[in-house]
Amino acid sequence: MRTPAALVPALALILLVAAPAAAAAGVRSVTLAGPRPFGLFIGDAILLEADIVADPGFRVMTASLPRPGPVTYWLDLRSVAVEDGGVRDGAGHHRVRLEYQTFYAPLEPRALDIPSLTLTLNDGARSAEAVIPAWTFLTSPLRELRSGAGGDGGGPYLRPDVPPRPVDGTVGMLAAAGSGTALPLLLALNAWHRGWWPFRARARRPFMRALRVARLDLQMTGDAGAYRAALLAFHRAFDAAAGRRVLGDDVPVLLDAVPAFRPLRADIERFFEASRLAFFGADTAAAIDRLPPAALLALGRRLTAAEREAG
Amino acid sequence: MTTGPLRFPGRSAVLRLLLAAAAALLVLSLVMVLRDVRDNRLIGGLAAGRDLAVGDTAVPEVRFARAHFLMQRDRLDEARAEVERISAADAAAVRAAALYDLANAGLRAALEHLEAGRIDPATALIRIAKDDYRRALALDPGFWDAKHNLDVAMRLVRDFPEVGSGEDEQRPDTAKPLWTDLPGLPRGLP
Structure with missing residues (x-):
């Protein structure tokens, strides 16, 4: 039902204006391009583009541009814009876009003129005039x-x-649907992250957390400091599992508290030996020898599995 | 959180931020949906012929519905006040449609005057309608129905250039026409 707002200038019609008169000072040529010059109806917008070629340094004076508004009783000027095309081939290029709108209600096809315009260009010292020719259309x-x-x-x-x-309600509906989906997911993610219901069991799994910390530490650096940090993480997990501080001699107490760890007794004792070497003997190398990082992580995995079994 | 030294520090904070953002968006969008539902109920009520008032903060579509309701009941001045409050910057298409409908209402009223032989009020109404069509077309030059009806109005009261137009800062439409072709209505063709 509707056509594009403005008839796009067809390059088919280009009025090249030999401008010997205007060329006297500064302006070399003015070329006017418009849409097809026929088949225009009342209310149509007409975009004219004037290309002005002038000596470098000249600029179109804003004050000489026509102001948007009525031009004649049947013609409105909708907008005016000047685009500086820069200097090419030793000449300054300027494009003036003039958007008109005709409100002539013809009784039969009729030729009309959009009147010519004179713009002033200035380079600071001299000024020159560029004449945009009249444009005739049917x-x-x-x-x-x-x-x-x-x-x-x-x-x-x-x-x-x-x-x-x-009112078009799609934006609100889409936003509501999007955030309505995202919110429960984020709530679930947060509950999982914090060990809230239904992920409460997760919070009671200190070894899972310790294993994750140890794995990160050992993968990131893998030096003696990282090894000791990993040991510490497991110590904290043992403390949490037993509900009290667990030292090397307390392994039986730990196994009483968490019967699920009983099958791992030998490995757990090896862990406490390595820990003693690392922290009290200050001999991390010997500790690593006793319980290499890979074995530590393997123990961690089995402890995690046992802890999960225990609920 | 007691995380290891190498853990990404802000996981809880990021999660909290996302939660807050989703909750805020949900609240905002629900408010939006409720407002749309309320507006559409208002528009539906006006279309069904109920004389519902619209508030100062009404959206353009609601204003248009109210204006249309008034136009259909020949309350053109109230309708115009409503149309003028539709912002061209926010809702150019709605404003163009409202101006077009307003012009149609004026033109229909003018035709009734003509039928009763009252030329002067008809001429005044047609001139206003022409201006409204032009304003609608200025917002949307591809508005074909407005072009058509403007053409109808133009043949009823033609535009003509002002005589001896000197300092013509005046809008052309407000100029007095030299001649009108009002009697040109081909009623009862031979």
Whole structure:
């Protein structure tokens, strides 16, 4: 039903204006391009583009541009814009875009002129005039000359009203659907992260956390400090599992507290030996020898599995 | 959180931020949905012929519905006040449609005057309608129905250039036409 807002200038019509008069000072040529110069109707927007080639340094004076508004009783100037095309081939290029709108209601096809314009260019010292030529187009009527009465004879035919439309609610619906989906997911993620219901059991699994910390430490650096940090993480997990501080001699107490660890007794004792070497003997190398990082992680995995079994 | 030294530090904080953002978005969008539902109920009520008032903060679509309701009841001045409050910057298409409907209402009223032989009020109404069509077309040059009806209005009261237009800062439409072709209505063709 609707056409594009402005008829795009067709390069088919280019009026090249030999501008010997204007060339006297500064302005070399003015070229005007417009849309097809026929088949225009009342209300159509007409975009004219004038390319001004001038000596370098010249600029179009803003004060010489026409102001948007009515030009004649049937022609409005909708907008004016100047684009500086820079200097090419030793000449400054300027493009002036003039968007007009015709409101002429012709009774038969009729030629109309968009009047010519004179713009002033200035380079600081001298000024020059660029004449944008008039542009002639043919405007056509929309209706028959004697298209008076509508079918029922109730006055001339009018196109119907545009009915009021409802508000477009898709944006709100989409945003509600998106955030309504994201919120429960994030809530679940947060519950998992913090060990809330239904992930409460997760919070009671200190070895899982210790294993993750140890794995990160050992993978990131893998030096003696990282090894000791990993040992510490497991110590904290043992403390948490037993509900008290667990030292090397307390392994039986630990196994009483967590019977699920009983099958791992030998490995757990090896862990405490390595720990003693590392922290009290200050001999991390010997500790690593006694319980290499890979074995430590393997123990961690089995402890995690046992802890999960225990609930 | 007691995380290891090499752990990404802000996991809890990031999660909290995302939660807050999702909750805020949900609240905002629900408010939006509720507002849309309320607006559409208002628009539906006006379309069904109920004389519902619209508030100062009404959205353009609601204003248009109210204006249309008023136009259909020949309350053109109130309708115009409503149309003028639709911002061209926010809702150019709605404003163009509202101006077009307003012009149609004026033109229909003018035609009734013509039928009763009252030329002067008809001429005044047609001139206003032409201006409204032009304003609708200025917002949307591809509005074909507005072009058509402007053409109809133009044939009823033609535009003509002002005589001896000197300092014409005046809008052309407000100029007095030299001649009108009002009697050109082909009623009862031979």
